[in-house]
Amino acid sequence: MTGRRVNVIGIGAGAPDHLTLGAIAAMREVDVFLVAGKGEDRAQLVAVREELCRRHLExxxxxFVTLPDPERGPDAQRDGGQYRRGVDDWHEARAQLWGETIDALDPEVSVGFLVWGDPAFYDSTIRVVERMRATRDFDVHVLPGISAFQALAAEHGIVLHEIGKPIHITTGRRLEAAWSPDAAFVVMLDGSLHCTALRERAPDLVLHWGAYLGLPQQELRSGPLDEVIDDIVDLRARLRAEHGWIMDVYALGAVSSASAAEA
Known part of the structure; x- marks a missing residue:
């Protein structure tokens, strides 16, 4: 070990059973878990992490140290350049706050980050840790987790690709420009459900949608895009109002398990 141990641990999409044995072992190496607090409405996201630790740690x-999360800004109103600069500023603000908090700890104290899903997919933790690492002596270990789209496929019992075709993983803001009938699409971070705009271009696309995957309040919907999207738009709004937060993901063009074939 060359410096302070920092474990970035994927914890899956919400279900306690999503934790891997490697993730549990990495959690047991951690003295202090840092969690970004996002207000009272998202307190459950912190509570789930705390429950995982209660189940598996002495x-x-x-x-736990909960830190206020710096303001990120109105992403939906920004163009591509503004969005990139806004995210970069957010990462820098996080790195400064997290770094100052870690610097105040004893040098022998190990630090952990419990990342929703998998740290490699649409999560900023690794990038922020690398910013801190530029001026600090960290020994960083990353543990993979079950991603939201893996959990989505399992809950619907589907294969995420058609025979001989690729999977395109993207965000809602890029879906309309990126969409092609030659690939299956998995869409994350889409608070506006941009797939609605595809109903004229491809109304027969099969949509598999899921929210709160693995948690007691899980909701699933599937069917032809043009038939189910209005229900999902309404349901998503109701769920967000009820719980104060929502995490959802969807796949477009996924085939059913009965007609799917192995790659």
Whole structure:
């Protein structure tokens, strides 16, 4: 070990059973878990992480430090350049706050980040840790987790690709420009459900949607895009109002398990 140990641990899409044995072992190496607080409406996201630790770690062997998350800004109103600069500023603000918090800890204290889903897919933790690492001596270990789109496929019992075709993983803001009938699409971070705009171009696309995957409040919907999208738009708004937050993901063009074939 060359410096302070920092574990970035994927914890899956919400279900306690999503934790891998490697993730549990990495959690047991951590003295202090840092969690970005996002307000009272998202307190459940912190509570789920705390429950995972209670299940798998010895009482008193760790502690949680919840930090206020810097403001990110109105992403939906920004063009591509503004969005990139806004995210970069957000990462820098996080790195400064997290770094100052870690610097105040004893050098022997190990630090952990519990990342929703998998740290490699649309999550900023690794990038922020790398910014901190530029001026600090960290020994960083990344543990993969079950991603939201893996959980989505399992819950619907589907294969995410058609025979001989690729999978395109993207965000809602890029879907309309990127969409092609030659690939299956998995769409993350789409608060506006941009797939609605495809109903004129491809109304027969099969849509598989899921929210709160693995949690008690999980919701699933599937069917031809043109038939189910209005229901999903309404349901998503109701769920967000009820719970104060929502995490959802969807696939377009996924084939059913009965007609799917192995790659």
């Amino acid at each position: 009482p008193g062997s760790y502690r």
